[in-house]
Amino acid sequence: MDADFQATVRAHKDRIFALAVRLTGDHAEAEDVVQESFIKLWRQRPPPNGDSVLPWLLTVARNASLDRLRKRRMVALDGGEMLNREAGPEPQPDRRLADEEFDARLRRELDGLDEPFRSLVVMREMQGLEYAVIAEALSLPLTQVKVYLHRARRKLRHRLSEFAHD
């Protein structure tokens, strides 16, 4: 069990951390999410095994991340101000900054997507996870994952339509 657990930590820690960073937008909170997720895995009886470990961890990490994000947003709203840690700079006239501007805007629009669309885009487009893993992690049928993902990409494209040029 010890060796198995350590192998699991080594195999999945970076992926779980990257998901948590993406969803919370905060490295310190992402570290907490990683610890919380793996400790839950260690205490889980019976533990998930084989191909179920990664979806299980993704589910736990995603839930923990969204909980933290929700609490943070509530605090921010109570203070009369929304947190937007990744707010990019104002649009720059310099063409060299066009890609940076596009990337920053894309991140903001991604953060603005509702769940589960945002998690779907992060898991599939940014982390390259298999559809089956995503489906299990989000408790969605495989076909629904594809439909939602198409919808999420379409939403992003429409929101970035000003960048559609030759």
Place this chain on the structure above:
Amino acid sequence: MTERHSNRDCEWFDERLEAYLDGDLDRADADRVARHLQDCAACRRELALSERIRESLKSSAQPACPEEVARSLEGIPEVGPRWKRALPFAAGIAAALVGLALLWPGAHRSPEPSAGEIAAARQELGIALGYIAKAGRIASRDVGSVVARNGVMAPIRDGMKLELNLPVPGRARPEQVES
């Protein structure tokens, strides 16, 4: 946007663009999309935008988990077996104490034991419980710094809590003793 939604072909394309890029369309629909793209500059721009979005997301840096987080996680399994091993040890001592108390020469003697005998038994019991508590502290000594902030100490404390229901002569209810 206005240009794209100005005709039904563009709307039809817009709904299928992502599936087209994923290769999820059947042959007939894929051919129709390809034909439409040849004739519609606006939808070609949409296609290029979708590809740019995908590329940007795909190439975005994936941060690695800091080493210290990984190290603290790899230390967790060492904690588990240690406190789990301590539980049967403590339980064994407790069971022995219960048995000893029940078989104590004065425990079932009639008439009731004297106040001095009860005091002596309590003193012995206190010493034994001290040893049990010490065993618990040794077992969980390394646990605190690693996992206390993660709420793992609670089950350990619960696990180490020892309840002994010893029959106390002259009392209606058994007394509860905690280590």
